[in-house]
Amino acid sequence: MEEPGQLKRALIDASAGAISGGISRTVTSPLDVIKIRFQVQLEPTTQWALLRRDVYSQSKYTGMVQATKDIFREEGWPGFWRGNVPALLMVMPYTAIQFTVLHKLKSFVSGSSKSGDHINISPYLSYVSGALAGCAATVGSYPFDLIRTLLASQGEPKVYPNMRAAVSGILERRGFRGLYAGLTPTLIEIVPYAGLQFGTYDTFKRWTMVWNQYRSGYDMGADDSLSSFQLFLCGLAAGTCAKAVCHPLDVVKKRFQVEGLQRDPRYGARVEHRAYRNMYDALRQILHKEGWPGLYKGITPSIVKAAPAGAVTFVAYELTSDWLETLLT
Numbered sequence: 016m017e018e019p020g021q022l023k024r025a026l027i028d029a030s031a032g033a034i035s036g037g038i039s040r041t042v043t044s045p046l047d048v049i050k051i052r053f054q055v056q057l058e059p060t061t062q063w064a065l066l067r068r069d070v071y072s073q074s075k076y077t078g079m080v081q082a083t084k085d086i087f088r089e090e091g092w093p094g095f096w097r098g099n100v101p102a103l104l105m106v107m108p109y110t111a112i113q114f115t116v117l118h119k120l121k122s123f124v125s126g127s128s129k130s131g132d133h134i135n136i137s138p139y140l141s142y143v144s145g146a147l148a149g150c151a152a153t154v155g156s157y158p159f160d161l162i163r164t165l166l167a168s169q170g171e172p173k174v175y176p177n178m179r180a181a182v183s184g185i186l187e188r189r190g191f192r193g194l195y196a197g198l199t200p201t202l203i204e205i206v207p208y209a210g211l212q213f214g215t216y217d218t219f220k221r222w223t224m225v226w227n228q229y230r231s232g233y234d235m236g237a238d239d240s241l242s243s244f245q246l247f248l249c250g251l252a253a254g255t256c257a258k259a260v261c262h263p264l265d266v267v268k269k270r271f272q273v274e275g276l277q278r279d280p281r282y283g284a285r286v287e288h289r290a291y292r293n294m295y296d297a298l299r300q301i302l303h304k305e306g307w308p309g310l311y312k313g314i315t316p317s318i319v320k321a322a323p324a325g326a327v328t329f330v331a332y333e334l335t336s337d338w339l340e341t342l343l344t
Contacts, residue, residue, distance in 0.1 A: 024128050027339045028118045029111040035331035036110030038103050039261050039324045045095035046320030047102070049082050051167045053313030054269040055276075057284040057305070060312045079316055089171055098166035101178050105159030113152035114332060117213060121142040134220060142214030149209025153201055158194040160201075161185070162166035164272040170282050188275060188288075197271030200294045204264035208257045216329060223249060247326045248331055254325020258318050261309035265317070267297045 040047075053060045058074035064322075076082040083169050086094045121144055153160075162181045175181040185193040223245050241249070275288035291297035301309040319340040 016316055021128070024118065024122075025228045025344055027113050027336055027343060028115040030339055031113030031336040032110040032112070033112075034335050035328045038108040038331050039327040041096075041099065041326055042322065043320045043324045044099045044102065045083075046095055046316045048095050048167045049076075049079060050316040050320060051164055051269060051312040052076055052086070052170075052282075054083060054266045055164075055168045055273045055286065056282070056312065057286065059305070059308065062217055065185040073283075078137065079319075082316075093120055097169075098163040101159045101166060101181075102163040105163055108159075109152045109156040110235040110328065110332075112155050113148045116151045117144055117148035120147060120249055121187035122189070134217065134224070134252040136217075137304060138214060138218055138221075141217040142210040145213025146206045146210035148213070150202060152209075153198075153205045153263050157198055157201065161196060161272050163274060164269055166329075168273050169276060169278045170178040172279060174276060196274065200264050200267045200271065200297070203294065204261050204268060207221035208261040211260060212253050212257040212325060215256050215292065216249055216325075219252050220246075241328055246330045250329035251322045253329070254321040254323075255318055257325070258321035261316075262314050263298070266301070266312055267291075267294055270297055270301070 017274050026194055051183075053076055055074055056074065060074065060076060060078075076085065090097070108165060118128070121136060121141075122145065124140050127252055164184075165181050166178070169175065182194075189196065220241060223241055227241070227245075270291065274286050274290055276285065278285065298310070305312075
């Protein structure tokens with residue numbers, strides 16, 4: 016197949032990235048809403064932690080099943096997709112930028128724009144390329160991430176009825192800089208997260224290709240391409256590894272994003288405006304007041320969501336990219 020030009024290649028990567036991100040986000044939105052509710056809850060999120068009387072009072076959410084039932088009872092099915100529109104507006108340009116920059120970096124390193132040649136680059140360069148692509152994508156789409164978090168965490172009655180009201184409220188209370196509240200911990204989180212996600216994905220793909228060759232008896236004429244199911248498993252493993260390592264920084268980011276949000280008292284204590292001076296202070300306060308479990312609030316729905324989200328994203332990207340490449344070349 017003829018190698019596509021640079022502009023056409025960028026169009027393929029951006030389109031495939033946007034489509035894969037949109038599909039993944041919509042499919043996993045319910046788990047994301049549950050995760051955010053846990054992360055912004057100051058009270059303990061497990062039953063055993065409630066025994067510590069010196070921490071906080073009654074908790075709104077104490078487990079995935081209980082949280083699911085509560086959200087469904089109080090907000091219905093739409094509650095599980097609350098904030099999905101700004102999430103799509105965030106994730107589609109995010110994945111478009113991410114995959115475009117990633118492909119450009121890998122093309123530069125490998126000396127070829129063909130995706131098949133990128134699997135042979137150094138594992139370390141895979142991690143670095145993923146980290147840089149994640150940083151570029153984060154800066155370009157961050158305000159939508161902030162708005163999505165606010166809409167998903169507010170509960171009922173709504174503080175902001177829609178995106179427009181949320182943007183107006185943020186600008187009024189915090190100014191333009193408020194649209195980037197929590198950006199620092201996000202960038203510090205995204206470097207290891209994106210690096211791990213893309214680096215381990217490439218690593219698992221290499222291992223799977225070796226396994227396929229082993230099964231075929233190292234037949235040089237055998238097709239070493241991976242099946243959709245194998246790509247799905249590689250994405251599943253990559254998403255799980257990345258999220259398990261980087262979750263505490265995601266909790267800190269969410270706390271900065273919801274500072275001053277005046278949601279209903281039944282959802283527990285509020286994160287007051289300027290509650291944390293900086294990222295280090297946020298980590299210190301959470302550890303002091305909530306213990307280590309506080310840094311891992313929402314870890315279960317987060318991993319349950321991250322694994323299929325990573326898998327769906329990578330599979331959808333690979334398939335869409337191949338389809339668009341065939342269509343446009």
